[in-house]
Amino acid sequence: MPNFFVKKLYHEVLLDITPTHEEKKREREVVARVLNELKPHQVDPILVGSTAKDTDLSEDKDIDVFIRFPPETDLPTLKLQGLKIGKQLFEKLGAEYEVDYAQHPYVKGTLDGFKVEIVPCYKGDKIKSSVDRTPQHTEYVKKRLQEKPHLKGDIRLLKRFMKAQNVYGAEEKVRGFSGYLLEVLVIYYGGFTETLKASSCWKTDEVIDPLSHWSDKKTLKYYFTNSDFIVIDPVDRDRNVAAAVSRQKLAEYIIHAREFLKNPSKKYFYPEKKQVKDGETLKKMLKSRGTFFIAFKFTHEKLGENPLYGQLRKTESAIQGAFEDEGFSVFKTSIQSDEENTSIVLVELSVWSLPRIKHHLGPPVDAETRHQMRFHQKYENENPYLKDGRWVVDTQRRYTHAREVAHKIMKEKAGFGKRFRQMKLEILCQEEVVAAGGCGWLKHLTQYL
Amino acid sequence: MPNFFVKKLYHEVLLDITPTHEEKKREREVVARVLNELKPHQVDPILVGSTAKDTDLSEDKDIDVFIRFPPETDLPTLKLQGLKIGKQLFEKLGAEYEVDYAQHPYVKGTLDGFKVEIVPCYKGDKIKSSVDRTPQHTEYVKKRLQEKPHLKGDIRLLKRFMKAQNVYGAEEKVRGFSGYLLEVLVIYYGGFTETLKASSCWKTDEVIDPLSHWSDKKTLKYYFTNSDFIVIDPVDRDRNVAAAVSRQKLAEYIIHAREFLKNPSKKYFYPEKKQVKDGETLKKMLKSRGTFFIAFKFTHEKLGENPLYGQLRKTESAIQGAFEDEGFSVFKTSIQSDEENTSIVLVELSVWSLPRIKHHLGPPVDAETRHQMRFHQKYENENPYLKDGRWVVDTQRRYTHAREVAHKIMKEKAGFGKRFRQMKLEILCQEEVVAAGGCGWLKHLTQYL
Structure with missing residues (x-):
């Protein structure tokens, strides 16, 4: 059991983070309006999430409503109807909304300061999609918390x-x-x-x-x-x-x-x-590391948060892999997005310049003859030699500077997230990277450096 | 069985490489003189090696004589007496000689154009040192070749x-x-x-x-x-x-x-x-590789061939390891010696300049707490952070240029061959390396590049 001091600490924090009666009341009103609005539809709405379980924080104004379709509904219909009902709801109530994607697409909007999500799912005990479990989760927690x-x-x-x-x-x-x-x-x-x-x-x-x-x-x-x-x-x-x-x-x-x-x-x-540092300070800090920075700046239409970050991470790892495949050393990478129209993959390299020649390892001399033959045919102009029992050639490196690799990456977009392959892409090097984004980006760089 | 063409080829080569009767006669005379000279000593001399087995090549003028001591002789006496007898022999016959080392020290000199080695060993079936087997080897081969x-x-x-x-x-x-x-x-x-x-x-x-x-x-x-x-x-x-x-x-x-x-x-x-290239051509070739060359030039007294190359290789591998330990990439290394007073370790680097900061990996968060504590105490000023479940710091690299590492290596001589630790050592970089040695060195570089 926590001692007196810690109990006092918990008490103070709880006072601060537990929604007040006033807040709860407003919350209930919004829920009522939403549920009322959903009545005419052939779906069984249910309040889920922390609001339903009374485990929400006072600053969290999330209301999650699942609209349950009969199990016999086919998935395209569920998706289509789910979106339609969600959109109608916010339109009727005169609220802003947007579509995001988790397992399915769903609609989220803002009502009276509360973030309301309308998520379609299947009714019944048989789990047909992963969101179908959410009502069961709510049920489980509510029961335990009643005890x-x-x-x-x-x-x-x-x-x-x-x-x-x-x-x-x-x-x-x-x-x-x-x-x-x-x-x-x-x-x-x-x-x-x-x-x-x-x-x-x-x-x-x-x-x-x-x-x-x-x-x-x-x-x-x-x-x-x-x-x-x-x-x-x-x-x-x-x-x-x-x-x-x-x-x-x-x-x-x-x-x-x-x-x-x-x-x-x-x-x-x-x-x-953390105090965000200004551009000039960041430029100096960046230079003092002695590494080489390349920023890949993507300009895009607004994307749902989940696909945005999922694909951004995929793109980050493809970019890192591309540098490493060419023999350069990546020190660190990071990603940032303003979640509107600019997303950035930052690459910091510890080796960004390499000589024109490189070793290329071939098969060992006691490998199958055809492997050795193929190696010799491929590199016959480059004088394969033996090193510790293996064939080696000193061959030409395609890219001797990371900047060249960056342009190849920009051109090929290999392994990028699907949506990122279509986006406008710019490359910024060294101190230029500071100018890649807005104040969210400066905040990100402040933390990074 | 080889075909006619190949048989003819072998025949021609054999004509060229088999010692003539005249050569054999001169060889027998030298052997007789050596054996005669050894008579007064309390050792049982025996002709071993290719001369004894009649498998020598015409251009090889090696005569190996083992002088066999009674098994009860202690090793220091055997070594001392072995050297003494060998030296006396060459002095008496008025020939140049030197001491080299294999398992024991031994004396080698030149008589009438033949390289004569006088190696002490133990007599008897019990093998007391690895050279004692040589007479048995000679015996085995002679028997098989009689058949x-x-x-x-x-x-x-x-x-x-x-x-x-x-x-x-x-x-x-x-x-x-x-x-x-x-x-x-x-x-x-x-x-x-x-x-x-x-x-x-x-x-x-x-x-x-x-x-x-x-x-x-x-x-x-x-x-x-x-x-x-x-x-x-x-x-x-x-x-x-x-x-x-x-x-x-x-x-x-x-x-x-x-x-x-x-x-x-x-x-x-x-x-x-291979045609040896001149210094200017080599400098150009060296530069065109885009790598960084460092030569470690050792100046020394004459050493026996075996200890010389043994310790030179040890030194080569210590030098390579030292660069790699500091994060630089070694492309290739090679060694060359004029076998008189200059030996060189050549290092070619593909990464020779690195940023001041570097990653240093620490223990994972679920390692024993004391390991984590020690890491934190050691790097408390460098803000350890987590990366994929492991502690990491971005700490200061001690050496950012391979030239600095070369000077550290020169100062510490860690892992060098014993004799190489005492030698005078110079460092030459890039095109300077061409001037590190004489024409043997230019020949070596011609082959290397």
Whole structure:
């Protein structure tokens, strides 16, 4: 149990982050308007998410409404109707809205300061698409919190903690902990402090099975092959609730949990504000690193957040790979987007200039003869020689400067995210990169450097 | 069996490389003088090597005489007496001589145009030092050649072939095939062509056990752990006759064997003469590679050939390692010595300039806490951060140019051969390296570039 000082700390934070009665009232009104508006449609609307579970934070004004279609509806109809109903709703209520993509496309808009999402799904126990589980998740958490209502505060504390540490959110932008995942953890470990304590000892390939759905946890790594960190969904033993959590965000969370327990303080619940440096200062800092910077600046139409960050990361890794394939060394890369029309992949190189000649390794002398023949035919003009039992040629490197590779990457766009292949693309080098974006970009560079 | 054309070729080469009667007579006279001179001493002299076996080439004027001490002699006495007797012999006969080192020190000098080596060893069947086997080797080969005298020509052909391809000689300078090794092979395979045919299919981890001393060849790799290529000594099942053969020389031999069989020609028996390029041409060629050259030039007293090349190679690998440890990329290295007073390690770099900052990887977040603590204490001023679940710092690189590393290497001499640590050492960069040595060096550079 936390000591007096820590209890006082939790109390103060909770006072600050728990929605007031006034807020709750306004929230209920918006929900009522939305549900009322949905009545005429042949869909069964249900309030899900933290609002439904009473685990929302006062600054979070998210209202998630799932509209449930009969199981016999075909998927194209569900998608089409879902979008149509969503759009109609916001139009009728005179609100701004846009379409984003998760599993399906869905509509989100703003009503009275609340972000409202209208997500189509299937009704019934049979899970036909991954969002169909959300109502079950809401149900599970609500039930547990009816039994132990004090955990609501613990969930709010962990959510705020994770938000401040920038590890909250399963979406592509963050690749961190979903609200449901942290609720499952708090319910399983029995509180905020208890969760942090357990987390601080986690391995980065931890396997957690809260309801002991599986008799042997060890084999689960072979079942959920795409993730290291596994938390079995209490409502579905075949689902990893932590599938979206990147190793990076997991590690950051573990470290913050440790640090907090060692020295609990309010600052862990409030994001640190860093003074953004001006362009001239950034240019100087950038130059002083002695590395070589190349920014790939994409100009585009507005994209949904999930496809935007998903494809931006894909593009980042394709760009890094292209430099490395040509023998250059990438020191670090990073991505930033204003989420409107400019997205940037920044590449910092520690080796950006290479001699014209390079070694090219061939087969060993005791490899199959045809492999050796092929190598010799290909490089007959370049005098293959032997080195430690292997054929080698000193052949011509195609690109001797990273700038040339950057232009090749720009031309070929190999491995880029689908939408990124069509975007307008510019290359900026060295100090020029500071001018690639607006103030969000300067903030990003301040953090990077 | 070789066809008519090939038989004719062999015949012509043999005519050229087999010592004439006249040569043999002179050789016998020198041997007689040496043996006569050794008579008064309490040692049992024996003629060993190719002269004794009648497998010598006409241009090779090597006479190896082993002087055998009683088994009860202690090693220091054997070494001391061995040297003393050797020196006295050459002094008495008024010949130049010098001391070289293999297993023991020994004396070598020149008599009537023949290189004579006087090597001390133990008499008797019990092997007390590795040279004690040499008389047994001579005995073995002589016996086999009495049974099949025609193999003498095949041995001479293979020896000449290997010499021309620069893979002959077990000494440190070459790290190739010893005379005894190639004799064992020709006896085992039954001829020159037969040996080449077998060799052209060798793996670089071939195991050959000519007299089937071992029931299972597979396990021998674990017994002779220091070599990939193993040929069991017919006179000693615990010895690898091929221990000195480097992977490089083995591979070169295999390839030449293949090429010769495909297109047999006289040129394989005569070393290719390459026109040495002049300094100005070499400077231009060197510059055009776009790499960075650093030569380490050692000035020294005359050293025995074996310690010289052994320690020079050790020094070469220490220098390469030192550059790589600091993050620079070595393209190739090579060594050259005039075997008098100048030895050179040449380093060609493909990355020779690096930014001041570098990544330094620390422990993962789920490693033992004390490892993480130690990392944090060490780098607390450098803001450790997380990358894919591991601690990382961007820390200061000590050396940003290979030239600085070269000076550090020159100062520390870490890992250098023992004698090389005391030598005078200069560093030459880029085009300067052409001036590092004499015409042997220009020849070496011509081959290198």
